[in-house]
Amino acid sequence: MIALNEKIYTCPVDVTLGLIGGKWKLLILFHLYYFTKKSYKDFRTNLPGISEKMLSQQLKELERDKLIAKNQLSIKPNRVEYFLTERGQSLGPLYEFISKWGIDYLMENNIDYIKDQHLYK
Amino acid sequence: MIALNEKIYTCPVDVTLGLIGGKWKLLILFHLYYFTKKSYKDFRTNLPGISEKMLSQQLKELERDKLIAKNQLSIKPNRVEYFLTERGQSLGPLYEFISKWGIDYLMENNIDYIKDQHLYK
DNA sequence: GTAATCACCTACTTTTTAGTTAGTTATTGA
DNA sequence: TCAATAACTAACTAAAAAGTAGGTGATTAC
Numbered sequence: 131m132i133a134l135n136e137k138i139y140t141c142p143v144d145v146t147l148g149l150i151g152g153k154w155k156l157l158i159l160f161h162l163y164y165f166t167k168k169s170y171k172d173f174r175t176n177l178p179g180i181s182e183k184m185l186s187q188q189l190k191e192l193e194r195d196k197l198i199a200k201n202q203l204s205i206k207p208n209r210v211e212y213f214l215t216e217r218g219q220s221l222g223p224l225y226e227f228i229s230k231w232g233i234d235y236l237m238e239n240n241i242d243y244i245k246d247q248h249l250y251k
Numbered sequence: 252m253i254a255l256n257e258k259i260y261t262c263p264v265d266v267t268l269g270l271i272g273g274k275w276k277l278l279i280l281f282h283l284y285y286f287t288k289k290s291y292k293d294f295r296t297n298l299p300g301i302s303e304k305m306l307s308q309q310l311k312e313l314e315r316d317k318l319i320a321k322n323q324l325s326i327k328p329n330r331v332e333y334f335l336t337e338r339g340q341s342l343g344p345l346y347e348f349i350s351k352w353g354i355d356y357l358m359e360n361n362i363d364y365i366k367d368q369h370l371y372k
Numbered sequence: 373g374t375a376a377t378c379a380c381c382t383a384c385t386t387t388t389t390a391g392t393t394a395g396t397t398a399t400t401g402a
Numbered sequence: 403t404c405a406a407t408a409a410c411t412a413a414c415t416a417a418a419a420a421g422t423a424g425g426t427g428a429t430t431a432c
Contacts, residue, residue: 131299141278156268170410187389187390206397207409208409210410232262274420275420291378303379303380307380308420327429328379328430329380
């Protein structure tokens with residue numbers, strides 16, 4: 131058992147999952163890694179299905195865990211820009227692997243995501 | 252949007268997460284990948300905290316999704332042996348990365364898991 | 373013959389996660 | 403000036419995930 135930040139983990143795998151587990155975090159991180167869009171609104175349009183609540187909640191947790199950070203572009207009209215921190219970037223190989231594996235899995239199920247990418251929006 | 256097995260996914264990352272997401276699956280897979288122990292009981296002792304219900308439920312889903320499979324060693328006294336299928340093994344780099352990243356993260360927090368491994372059981 | 377072990381399963385409850393709806397502050401554009 | 407947009411927040415509800423407690427059939431160990 132490993133105690134860290136008021137939590138108990140059973141092994142290093144568990145530790146990592148504690149930071150990136152859940153339904154949305156990896157999708158948010160992947161989005162930030164892969165596409166250049168970074169505003170709150172960009173997430174909303176690129177992560178179909180996520181609610182405002184989930185989005186701001188998850189962004190806050192990712193910030194707290196220092197996987198992402200944001201630039202305050204302007205305060206009076208609140209404009210921000212999210213980006214991956216070094217820690218968030220260090221998960222790069224993970225994002226790539228998970229995405230590639232998903233594409234391969236779809237392929238095995240006769241869905242050519244790459245070829246038909248225009249169909250998925 | 253991608254439709255597969257009665258579910259809707261937003262992207263390949265989502266597809267992968269559909270198979271290995273949740274609190275226990277990656278831990279089970281990692282265990283199977285890393286250690287040689289494979290019986291039901293082995294999981295129970297090596298995944299501290301998992302309940303019987305969660306374990307059998309997750310094993311069943313992993314079997315259904317063809318990431319693991321089992322050998323029936325004996326029927327009269329029910330004895331089985333779980334193992335990773337080829338698909339389950341294809342996630343090898345993922346298990347390794349997540350484990351290593353967790354160890355590095357612990358290191359950043361001044362916990363030397365490798366050195367103190369004997370402390371964690 | 374009694375207890376212990378293994379590999380489960382079932383009903384039920386709790387906790388966690390996620391969704392819904394609405395509201396805030398501030399700005400720009402018509 | 404009225405609607406729209408951006409970036410949120412908060413209260414409440416619903417759904418999903420996980421935990422608890424107990425039970426099964428079969429075997430071996432004492």
